[in-house]
Amino acid sequence: MKTSIKIIFTTCMCLFMLSACKMNKFEEQITKTTDKTVAAKVTLKNTDGNYQLLVNNKPFYINGAGLEFGNIPALAKHNGNSFRTWRTDNGEQSGKEVLDEAFKYGLMVTMGIEVARERHGFDYNDEVAVREQKERIRKEVLEYKDHPSLLIWAIGNELNLRATNPKVWDAVNDISKMIHEIDPNHLTTTTLAGISQQEINYIKERCTDIDILSVQLYGKIEHLPEYIKEFGWTGPYIVTEWGATGHWEVPKTSWNIPIEENSTVKAANYLKRYQIAIAGDPKQCLGSYVFLWGQKQERTPTWYGVFLEDGKETQSVDVMHYIWNNKWPENRTPQVKSFTLNNKTAYESVILEAQQEQVAVFKVVDLENNNINYRWELLHESTSLQDGGDFEERPESVKIDIISDKKGVLKFKSPKKGMYRLFAYADDGFNHAATANIPFLVN
Numbered sequence: 001m002k003t004s005i006k007i008i009f010t011t012c013m014c015l016f017m018l019s020a021c022k023m024n025k026f027e028e029q030i031t032k033t034t035d036k037t038v039a040a041k042v043t044l045k046n047t048d049g050n051y052q053l054l055v056n057n058k059p060f061y062i063n064g065a066g067l068e069f070g071n072i073p074a075l076a077k078h079n080g081n082s083f084r085t086w087r088t089d090n091g092e093q094s095g096k097e098v099l100d101e102a103f104k105y106g107l108m109v110t111m112g113i114e115v116a117r118e119r120h121g122f123d124y125n126d127e128v129a130v131r132e133q134k135e136r137i138r139k140e141v142l143e144y145k146d147h148p149s150l151l152i153w154a155i156g157n158e159l160n161l162r163a164t165n166p167k168v169w170d171a172v173n174d175i176s177k178m179i180h181e182i183d184p185n186h187l188t189t190t191t192l193a194g195i196s197q198q199e200i201n202y203i204k205e206r207c208t209d210i211d212i213l214s215v216q217l218y219g220k221i222e223h224l225p226e227y228i229k230e231f232g233w234t235g236p237y238i239v240t241e242w243g244a245t246g247h248w249e250v251p252k253t254s255w256n257i258p259i260e261e262n263s264t265v266k267a268a269n270y271l272k273r274y275q276i277a278i279a280g281d282p283k284q285c286l287g288s289y290v291f292l293w294g295q296k297q298e299r300t301p302t303w304y305g306v307f308l309e310d311g312k313e314t315q316s317v318d319v320m321h322y323i324w325n326n327k328w329p330e331n332r333t334p335q336v337k338s339f340t341l342n343n344k345t346a347y348e349s350v351i352l353e354a355q356q357e358q359v360a361v362f363k364v365v366d367l368e369n370n371n372i373n374y375r376w377e378l379l380h381e382s383t384s385l386q387d388g389g390d391f392e393e394r395p396e397s398v399k400i401d402i403i404s405d406k407k408g409v410l411k412f413k414s415p416k417k418g419m420y421r422l423f424a425y426a427d428d429g430f431n432h433a434a435t436a437n438i439p440f441l442v443n
Contacts, residue, residue, distance in 0.1 A: 036148060038146070039145065039147065039148060040055050040056055040108070040149070040186075041055070041056050041057070042151055042152065042185060043057075043187075044187065044211060049234060051235070051283070052286075053236075053286045055108065055151070060081070060108070061286065062081070062110075062286055063079070063082065063287060063288075063324045064080055064084060064110070064288065065080055065083050065290045066084050066289045067084070067085070067292075067293040068085055069092060070083075070294025071294065071311070072101050072105055073105060074293075074307075074313070075105070075293055076107060078317065078320060078321045078324060078325070078329075079321070080293075080320070080324055081106075081107060082107055082109065082287075082289070083107060083109060083110075083289065084110040084112060084289045085098060085110070085111055085154075086154075087112050087114040088112070088113060088114070088143075088144060095111065095143065095144045096144065096147070099111075099144060099147040099149045100147075103147070103149040107149060108149055108151035109150055109151055110151050110152040110153075110154050110189070110238075110240070111153055112157060113141075113153060113155050113156065115133065115157075115159060116129075116133060117158075117161070117388075118159075118164065118168060119388070124165045124167040124168050124170075125165065125167065133171070134171070134174060134178060137155075137175055137178070138182065141183055145182065145183040145185070146185075150186055152186060152188070152189055152211075152212065153186055153187070153188045154189050154191060155176060155179075155189065155190045155210070156190055156191065157191050157389075158192065158216060158388055158389075159172065159190065159191075160192055160193055161193040161387070161388045162387075162388075166202050166206060169202045169207040172190050172210070173210070176207070176210050188209070188210045189212040189213065189214045189238065189240075190207065190210055190213075191214040191216055192213070192214065192216060194215075194216070194220075195215050195224070195227050197231045200232060200233050204233075211236075212236050212238055213236070213238075214237065214238045215238075215240070216239070216241035216242070216291075217241075218242060218243065218245055218246040218249060219245040219250075220249070221239070221242050221277040222272070222277050224239070224281075225276075225277060225280055228281065228284060234284075236286050238286050238287060238289070239278055239287075240288070240289050241289065242273060242278070242289075242291060243266075243290050243292065243304060243306070244261065244266045244270075244303060244316075245261055245269060247260075247298070247299040247303060253349045253350075253439055254349040254351075255419065257381060259346045259347060260300055260302065260436075262434070262436035263314045263315050263333075263433075263436065264335045264336040266315070267314070267316045267318065267319045267333075270290070270316050271319045271322070274288070290316075292304045293305075293307070294306075295307045295308060296389075297392045297393070297394045298386075298392055299392070300395075300421065300423075301394060302423065306320070308425070311431070312427055312432060312433040313333060313431060313433070314333060314433060314435065315332075315333040315334075315335060315434065317432075318432075332367045332368065334364040334365065334370075334426050334427070334434040335367075336426075336435075337363040337364060338361070338363045339362050339424055340360070341422060341438045342358055342359055343359075345438070346437070346438040346439060349441075350438055350439070350440040350441070351440065351442075351443065352414040352440055352441070353443055354414055354417055354442050355413055355414060355416075356413065357411060358411070358413070358414050359410070359411050360409070360422055361410075362374065362408040362436065364426040364434045368428070370430065371428070372408070372427070373429065374405070374424070375424075375426075376405070376422065377397065377422075377423040377425070378399075378400045378420060378421070378422055378423070379396065379421050379423065380395045380420060381395065381420060382395045383395070398415055398420065408424075410424075415442060416442065417442050417443060419439065419440075419441055419442075420441075420442065421438065421439045421440070422438050424437070
């Protein structure tokens with residue numbers, strides 16, 4: 001019996017190594033031999049409802065990340081093979097510059113196309129405005145369609161969010177038709193905020209020209225394979241955003257402030273969600289783009305990015321490395337054991353009196369026993385609240401009145417009346433950091 005198990009294990013390992021070798025050779029081919037002037041030919045293969053994405057007739061499963069201003073070299077280093085954007089020109093780089101950098105690191109790009117949203121005031125009954133938008137998009141497609149790192153065109157982002165006019169899907173369908181006419185080498189998709197029967201019906205009735213459906217889910221993503229079947233989507237799909245539990249999905253304090261999970265809880269959720277929702281549907285799911293391979297302010301500066309503002313990697317990067325390589329990185333990120341303020345966790349609604357001594361304790365463990373550096377930050381609670389990922393102002397920082405600061409134990413005087421968050425950071429000296437925060441109210 002033991003001999004049989006050993007044989008099976010050895011065979012599985014050989015198959016895994018062969019598969020990895022093939023993928024590495026494919027990525028090497030994209031990086032080294034693709035002509036910079038020749039577009040990649042991207043197609044779909046359908047075998048009895050089992051879908052496969054092909055690039056130049058070779059299988060390509062998307063191991064990707066959402067990345068607009070993030071770390072492209074780090075994505076390649078961790079063996080991701082693709083990233084998505086939200087627009088062709090992000091304000092800092094042109095589409096060509098983004099695609100050129102992707103090409104440099106052997107990455108393929110799902111290029112976002114900015115499409116106006118009804119929640120921002122666009123009227124899809126305005127035929128002139130719709131036509132002008134389509135013409136603007138035509139120029140963008142013509143400019144970038146022949147780049148060898150272009151993978152898929154993503155037409156708009158979450159156009160269904162707070163939308164009431166189904167004509168938006170007519171417009172998306174017309175844009176998709178136009179793209180296919182001028183760019184026969186690439187596929188089209190559009191991204192949904194969540195998934196519902198109504199949206200699937202709209203796509204199936206009004207948006208038949210798109211090649212792939214894209215879905216964006218957070219805490220509820222574990223139910224995605226069920227939703228796909230329940231709502232009757234039988235075609236291929238990509239998960240174009242997933243990651244930390246959304247700020248609308250978490251428990252709140254007694255004064256109605258969302259509680260952010262610490263970096264270790266987030267990492268555990270990333271792994272669980274990937275295994276259930278993405279790897280769990282090899283038939284229709286073509287891969288995914290984790291959100292966000294970078295950093296942004298959305299409720300807090302640490303909620304959605306897998307990097308911190310100073311560029312340090314959180315434990316969620318370790319998880320993505322494991323997913324993309326089937327092994328953990330050699331040096332792991334510190335892991336959070338606990339974070340308390342006056343012996344209370346964030347889930348206990350911490351309320352303080354002004355100008356009194358308080359004690360915060362941040363406990364972490366490092367698997368390599370590296371020396372840990374601790375840092376603290378105090379911010380006002382965010383009041384620049386948006387939805388759909390729209391721009392938010394970073395909350396104003398507050399100087400901490402420190403009494404003592406020793407190895408993860410901070411004694412300080414609480415500030416004046418108001419709502420705050422205390423952030424704790426612990427880094428290992430190798431560009432990895434754990435983080436947690438506690439919202440608190442000062443009377």
